[in-house]
Amino acid sequence: MPSVLIANLWLLLGGAATTVELSVASATLAALIGFALAVLQVFGGALLRGIAEVYVYFVRGVPLLVLLFAMYYMLPYSGIDLPPTLGGILVIALYFAAFMSEVFRGAILAVPRAQWDAGRGLGMRSRVLLSLVILPQALRLAAPPFVNTCVMLIKSTSLVSVIGLLELTLSGRQIVERTLAAFQIFGGVALIYFVLCYCLSLYARHLEKRLAYAH
Amino acid sequence: MSFGWNFVARNLPLFAEGAIVTIQLSVLAILAALVWGLVIVLARLSRWRLLALTATGYIELVRNTPVLVQMYFIYFGLAFAGLPLSGFASALLALTLQNGGYIAEIYRAGIESISRNQIDAARGLGMRKLLVLRLVVLPQAFFRIVPAIGNQFVVMIKDTSLASTLSVAELMQAARILTDRTAATYEVFVTLAAFYLVMTAFVTLLLRLCERRIAALR
Numbered sequence: 001m002p003s004v005l006i007a008n009l010w011l012l013l014g015g016a017a018t019t020v021e022l023s024v025a026s027a028t029l030a031a032l033i034g035f036a037l038a039v040l041q042v043f044g045g046a047l048l049r050g051i052a053e054v055y056v057y058f059v060r061g062v063p064l065l066v067l068l069f070a071m072y073y074m075l076p077y078s079g080i081d082l083p084p085t086l087g088g089i090l091v092i093a094l095y096f097a098a099f100m101s102e103v104f105r106g107a108i109l110a111v112p113r114a115q116w117d118a119g120r121g122l123g124m125r126s127r128v129l130l131s132l133v134i135l136p137q138a139l140r141l142a143a144p145p146f147v148n149t150c151v152m153l154i155k156s157t158s159l160v161s162v163i164g165l166l167e168l169t170l171s172g173r174q175i176v177e178r179t180l181a182a183f184q185i186f187g188g189v190a191l192i193y194f195v196l197c198y199c200l201s202l203y204a205r206h207l208e209k210r211l212a213y214a215h
Numbered sequence: 216m217s218f219g220w221n222f223v224a225r226n227l228p229l230f231a232e233g234a235i236v237t238i239q240l241s242v243l244a245i246l247a248a249l250v251w252g253l254v255i256v257l258a259r260l261s262r263w264r265l266l267a268l269t270a271t272g273y274i275e276l277v278r279n280t281p282v283l284v285q286m287y288f289i290y291f292g293l294a295f296a297g298l299p300l301s302g303f304a305s306a307l308l309a310l311t312l313q314n315g316g317y318i319a320e321i322y323r324a325g326i327e328s329i330s331r332n333q334i335d336a337a338r339g340l341g342m343r344k345l346l347v348l349r350l351v352v353l354p355q356a357f358f359r360i361v362p363a364i365g366n367q368f369v370v371m372i373k374d375t376s377l378a379s380t381l382s383v384a385e386l387m388q389a390a391r392i393l394t395d396r397t398a399a400t401y402e403v404f405v406t407l408a409a410f411y412l413v414m415t416a417f418v419t420l421l422l423r424l425c426e427r428r429i430a431a432l433r
Contacts, residue, residue, distance in 0.1 A: 058408075058412070060369070060415070061369075061373075061411060061412040061415040061416060061419075062373070062408045062411045062412060062415075063373035063374070063376035063387070063411060064373070065376045065377060065379070065387060066376060066387065066390075066404065066407055066408055066411060069387075069390070069391065069394075069404065070400075070404040070408075073394055073400040073404070074400045074401060074404060077398075077400055077401070151279065155279075155280070155281040155282075156281070158281035158283045158284055159283060159377070161283070162283075162380055169281070169283060169284055169287070172284070172287070173287065176287075176291055180295050181295070182287070182288070182291035182292040182294070182295045182296075183288065183292040183295070183296065186284055186287050186288040186291065186292060187288065189284050189287075190276075190280040190281075190284050190285070190288060193279065193280045193281055193284060194275075194276060194279045194280050197279035197280070198275060198279045201275070201278075201279055
């Protein structure tokens with residue numbers, strides 16, 4: 001029975017490679033945008049903070065699939081011709097940027113007040129204080145939830161199969177249409193996702209432990 | 216290009232029909248997941264090692280695979296195995312299985328957050344283990360997990376949109392059909408997003424009220 005899976009393993013692994021590429025690209029972009037949003041939320045004026053908060057609120061209340069479809073259907077009507085892969089990466093990145101911003105914001109606010117006061121007391125300017133004292137500590141605090149958000153992101157890349165991007169999930173669907181061996185193939189697909197995500201989950205747990213030990 | 220309010224108003228019943236299915240799916244799935252999560256956490260905390268290990272493996276498996284793949288596995292797998300399940304039932308099953316894993320972990324965090332001293336004190340007062348669980352651990356744990364359960368519910372409402380890939384006539388599917396038929400993409404997706412926002416905002420609001428009630432109780 002698993003011979004179907006073995007025969008199609010290379011196809012699935014090819015899809016998995018695309019999934020990894022999509023994930024790395026959108027996670028990097030999401031981290032950058034998320035960090036910027038977090039800095040706006042903590043240090044920006046009332047207007048910028050308001051904009052960032054509305055953005056985060058909107059994204060957290062709407063399914064990713066809705067935004068993917070919106071991109072897929074609306075952009076051609078607006079006359080913007082975006083390659084689907086790039087569009088998928090952009091939507092996922094913009095979506096997860098909201099979650100990443102919460103991660104970074106929480107981490108910045110978790111740096112003890114005394115660190116700020118001490119820096120000020122030593123005569124540091126805001127920029128120096130931020131880059132030398134606050135952000136290095138905040139980023140360390142942000143590491144475990146950041147990795148956990150990446151796990152969420154990898155799982156969510158499966159949604160781009162619905163708009164026709166040939167990654168792991170869509171490869172699985174195509175093989176199933178040909179072979180009808182749904183349990184084996186989707187079982188294999190799930191297993192590949194599991195290997196990717198579980199390794200990261202374990203890494204996040206390791207980071208958490210190290211952080212707990214350091215404090 | 217102006218926004219077609221008339222179009223939205225005319226098609227509101229279609230969206231509402233879809234929204235009702237989305238609400239049905241969400242409520243049924245969260246209720247089932249709350250019960251299933253309890254079964255899983257009891258197995259996870261059991262003294263019988265094999266059972267605890269199986270539960271841990273289950274939790275890791277469902278939490279580290281996409282719910283979309285789980286839906287396909289159930290829907291297409293059972294169909295080709297000659298036991299066809301409807302799209303709605305498959306989606307419900309997949310959402311229950313995955314969220315049961317998440318909720319089991321939430322329960323566990325709640326139970327383990329109760330200080331060991333309290334349990335020792337209750338035992339010292341001569342309470343039986345079950346009584347300690349019922350009178351000391353569970354009431355406190357319950358209040359602590361309410362926010363996390365609420366967040367999980369919001370995530371799950373959004374995940375019900377994936378049922379559209381199994382042709383379940385929920386909100387997302389209603390929007391897809393309407394877009395294919397009318398090409399009024401702008402109007403359709405703004406309305407669709409608004410529907411989801413209202414639903415998730417409602418749950419968030421309910422959650423806030425619950426939290427305030429709990430804070431007042433203490």
